Amino acid sequence: MKTKNQYPHKRLTLGVGIFMLALAGCTSIPAESPQNLVGTTESGKASYYAMKYQFRTTASGERYNHFSSTAAHRTLPFGTKVRVTNIANNKSVVVKINDRGPFIDGRVIDLSRSAFSEIADLDLGIIEVTTEVVH
Template identity: 75%
Template sequence: MVGCTTIPAQSPANLVGKKESGLASYYAMKYQFRTTASGERFNQMASTGAHRTLPFGTRVKVTNIKNKQSVIVKINDRGPFIKGRVIDLSRSAFSKIGDTDSGLISVTIEVVE
């Protein structure tokens, strides 16, 4: 049996503007090049993220609540599975909005086109 995943070119229109707040974390290096839930290979240098329910391919703006820095990432994986966390980010995306030494940052996420 063969399966495939369709990744939309843009976020579904009915989700644009949807917001969530919580904690963001980032992937450990051991996940580099592993296959994500969408079928893509994970790349720490890409601006990607994991969300529990948003469709694969959805683009979200992630904003660090403390310093107001933002990054746009594409959802290509499932998670995080720890209470209070709303998104897992690639190391590259996380480092654009926060210090990786902190491990976690408070963020808002908003679905964008």
């Protein structure tokens, strides 16, 4: 008959395995440098921030200002410069990513009010765009 402690090495192996998995979960993949992303493009819809977000803190820690050329993107690193081009009129604006979002399917970027107004009428609300990382 085998006793409970007859195979202590199995407990040790299991404990080390759990420890290694926990340790691996604490590591992170280094963020992609904006320089490595230059030329990356994306197409989809762009919207702009509502007035109620004026001066609220963004995900990067900066305060949102609707007079600045800034934007929210789901994954691009903060500080990345992106050229956003309105497909309908070919007007473009360069914005700095300082927030996360948009979190609505089909939308690829949320622009500040002033950035959106440079490429489209605010009354449109949502436009089709292409984005290109420029820096």
